[in-house]
Amino acid sequence: MGPYQPKLDEYPRTKFGSQTQYCRFQYSWFEKFPWLKYSSSKDLIFCFSCFLFQKKSPINPSFTIDGFNNWKRVNDGVKCPLLIHVGGPTSSHSNSVKCVEDLMKVSGHIDNILNAQSLDEVQKNRLRLKTTIESIRWLSLQACAFRVLEKAPRNATYTSPTIQKEILHIFANKVRKKIREEIGDAKFCILVDEAKDISNKEQMSIILRFVDCLGILRERFFDIVNVPNTTASTLNKSISDVLSRHNLNVTNMRGQGYDGASNMSSAWNGLQALFLRECPYAYYIHCFAHRLQLALVGASTKEISVWLFFSKLSTIINLIGCSSKWHSELHFIQTIEIDRMITSDERDTSKGMNQIVLWKNDRLVLYVEKHVVV
Structure with missing residues (x-):
């Protein structure tokens, strides 16, 4: 029986016929017909299922609109109005009962x-x-x-690129935190260099050199900072901000490694001089990597074939960059070449491949597939 069945101590009696015969609703009928709904205010019964889900106008509205109370006919065998209302398995009542069962299933609730x-x-x-x-x-x-x-x-x-950059930022913070834990309270040195990226922004990289708790010398790339200019005071402030942000005291600095540019190596107003004022033990050493680069550049200029290659490359870049017409001609020729290579199966094709971008931020860049040719 459904939870909507009211159980009264005594149901009202109804007189039928000329004889003194009284009948009343029986609570036991709920067990045989669980779809019944008894109205105590009207002393009538309705079909709860058909009342909710019967879409068409009912042929017999007794159980949906008018109500039924002819109690003496309920036990009238096959002529019982309740049994007649139920009908067969495909009757309108059976369909309504199925709808009620589906509605009462908790798993089928919309929430x-x-x-x-x-x-x-x-x-x-x-x-x-x-x-x-x-x-x-x-x-x-x-x-x-x-x-x-x-x-x-x-x-x-x-x-999206925003979320990807946020994930990268989280990775970077975790890496920096790990490096900071490796340093602990040990002394450290800094290696700094700056350069313009392809978007023409000045970027400064900071590398920390230290001896960990196991006595092993470590060099860790720590951060890269966008700086508005490369003056000694600006670089000094940016480096100090990075160190203080991660609780690295400048007084624990025991070395500085930069290139030989005046803004870095000047003994009076260079970057190394500014840090020496804060920590007299932060000795400056001309970075070995920069010295090696200078040696390689000097040696390459003595090699005729290398010198000719870079000289011609510089001439081509300057020539193409100074004329939009020449730039378009190079773009057109490169497009034809890529089409030829694709047709001859010399180059693979897929989404994002074989894209061309020429002359970007004062640099001649040919983006072809996943490779960059400068």
């Missing part, structure tokens, strides 16, 4: 369906996000360009 779909979508999004994180981590280690998930929803924000 449960939405929650189930929501949980399923949450699991899928978590899996996609984990895949995105692992992909970004692997691509970062390999220094490869990022690619978004092809099967992710188009409105998924975790595949």
Whole structure:
């Protein structure tokens, strides 16, 4: 029996016929006909299922609109109005009962369906996000360009460049935290260099050199900072901000390694002089890598073939860069060459490949497939 069945101490009596005969509703009928709904205010019964779900106008409105109270006919065998209302398995009443059963199923409730779909979508999004994180981590280690998930929803924000950069930022913070734990309270040296990137922004890289708790000499790339200019005071402030942000005291600095430019190596107003004022033990050493680069540049100028290559390359860059017409001609020729190589199966094709970008930020750059030719 459904929870909507009222049980009264005594149901009202109804007189039938000219004889003194009284009948009343019986609570036991709920067991045989669980779809009944008794109205105590009207002393009538209705079909709860048909009242809710009968779409067409009922042929016999007794159990849906008017109500039924002819109690003496309920036990009239096959002529019982309640049995007649039930009908066969395909009757309108049977269909309404099926609808009520479906409605009463907790698993079919709209909130449960939405929650189930929501949980399923949450699991899928978590899996996609984990895949995105692992992909970004692997691509970062390999220094490869990022690619978004092809099967992710188009409105998924975790595949956007903003979220990818945020994930990279989290990785960077974790790496810096680990490096900071390795340094502890030990003394350290800094290696600094700056250069313009392809977007013409001045970037300064900071490397920390120290001896860890196991007595092993370590060199860790710590941070890269965008600086407005390369004056000694600006670089000094940027480096000091990075060190203080990670609780690295400048007084623990025991060495500085820069190139030989005046803004870095000047004994009076250079970067090394500014740090020496704060910590007299932070001795400056001309960076060995820069000295090696200078030696290689000097040696290469003595090699005729190398000198000719770079001289012609500089001439080509200057020639193409000074004329938009020549730039367009080179672009046209390169497009024809790529088409020829694709036709002859010398070059693979797929999404994002065989793209050409010429002359970007004062640099001649040919982006072809996944390779860069300068």
